[in-house]
Amino acid sequence: MSDTQQREAHWKKTRTLMIIHLSIWLFFAFIVHTFANSLNSISFIGFPLGFYMAAQGSEFAFVIQLFIFVKQQDKIDREFGMAEADDA
């Protein structure tokens, strides 16, 4: 592959990864909280689930999601030879 093709393929994968992570974000940031009322009738480790998601659940998801994202994006960068040198 030429450098231009490499770059295009790299960006395509990067964009897909972006869409995946923003969808997960959309779910935990907005969708679960829209249903907080119904979720509250479910009990999760002693909490009403709607309250739990707002107080802890979504935040947990964001933290875990970001550490995974960092790994995935780095893998994509390396796959197409777009990563920086390791000592950088």
Add this chain to the structure above:
Amino acid sequence: MSFFKPKGDFIENLPRIYGLYTGGFLLFVLLMAVLEQMGVGADTIGILFVGFTIVIYATIGWLSRTMQVDAYYVAGRQVPPVFNGMATAADWMSGASFVAMAGGIYMGGHAYLAFVVGWTGGYVLVAVLMAPYLRKFGCYTVPDFIGTRYGGNTARLLAVLVLVVASFTYVTAQINATGTIASRALQIPFEVGVWFGLLGILLCSMLGGMRAVTWTQVAQYIVLIIAYLIPVFWMSTKQGFGFIPQFAYGEAVARIGELETLHQVGALKPAADVSSAFPGLKALVTPHAAAGDGMAAWKFVSLAACMMLGTASLPHILMRYFTTKSVRAARNSVAWSLFFIFLLYFTAPALATFTKLQILDPNLATSIIGKSVESVMALEWIQKWAAVGMIAVKDANADGLLQINEFFMRADIVVLATPEIAGLPYVISGLVAAGGMAAAMSTADGLLLAIANALSHDLYYKIIDPKAETKKRLIVARVLLIIIGALGAIVASMKLTGILGAVAWAFCFAMSGLFFPLVLGVWWKRANRQGAIAGMAIGFISGSLYLYMVKAGGMEPWIGLDHLRFGIIGAGASLIAMVVVTLMTPAPDAETQAMVDEVRVPKGDTIIASH
């Protein structure tokens, strides 16, 4: 001795230096506890806590002094991801997060958790859409990115304008918070406390710019997180919820539900003439865990959305990711930032829950609701906070017992008063005051530097005098820092808004003007100068106009978008204006398009060469 001089050594030694520092701080806390046992007064301990920590920060600021442009603007681009994460967390968690968040949850229950969700979720946007690309760009400031990507002084100037308005709104709230805490801990008038706080803030930032701010923010993070967690661990152990209560307070939430029925929370409301006698104070009328009906879900997600897009547009946060060594490190450090922020944010709801339980549960010795008004009035913490007008008790139905609608409190004081409510020793109150001070100072540092750097780099160096020498540029940067700090202190001493109102506005201003021009600058190659100018100008103007109409013009908010949520209107207008104007005007030239291609790959030189 000179930890801060040799470059490589200093970075390698960071874990050791901050390890020693943490140990030293814990020893200091122990020493204060011993002094308290020996009979040293509460006032002296408060003064020692706040005074000692400020001296430490100022020392770090002095040791980090520099006359190099790279060190002043971007800390030499060598901050390791974990440490940049801590610095960002301190930069991020303001007086509002530390002091007001748990209190807000105490009073507002589930609805208020929108702030917690918004202030963490925003980092997903920062990591995925912004930080790595801005780092690759190699800019010194956020307007530097806008100015170079879109070209021309108009775009740069508009970005500076939005940055200044958003950050200045925010910084006055922070200087206000340092003034409040300093005045209480050091027992000086609020107006003096504001200037004292500013002095501390300038000592941390003036001599060393971003380098000094980075290393003081790491130190401030350590103090603030210790100060936030210790009281919660202590209370939880005392109440039998285990040592790490964040996972185990479900029972406490359930118990509060029972107590709300018992005390008729929400059913018993204070009469209008009673509550209006105590401006700024509130009785508890909102159930803790209930999500509410009707508009409640929309209000929750719209507030969270404003806080998230605002997070990803606030220059003082974005510029922290300019300081890492590489693009990979920048991305990594966003994840660490969120982790360190998470430690405090998932504790705040636990703190609010425990404090509420202390006050409501008749089985606990600390409870006051349902007790006789006479015995409550005799409590030391009630007297102390009532004396300064932060708490009020009024036996409205004259039955001699304290009902839920007869106890009024300012939400802001929950964190500061909790150690006293729970009967913890005074050393904990001193520690919490030092933590609140660290939180407010570290955010104020970052904001002042963001404003002064944008004015000195983008306005002075890039537009007014591009031939200025390094020395002159750095002197201008420092003079601006002092002027803006002084303006902030003057505005803060006028006490115009409460801490939280001003903070939410800063997010909305930032997202109205900057979010889409920043994101589309990377993700839409077709975006051009005309579009970006329209996006910034129209977004910012429509957001501000909407705020004015809702707040002062007496306009009925559209679909529940009140003055805390005006960013939705601003950012929406910004997106439409930017897309429409871009498509109506020619695509950017080949050089600009090549620049965007280059931003998208981590390897290779930065776009803006070192200058």
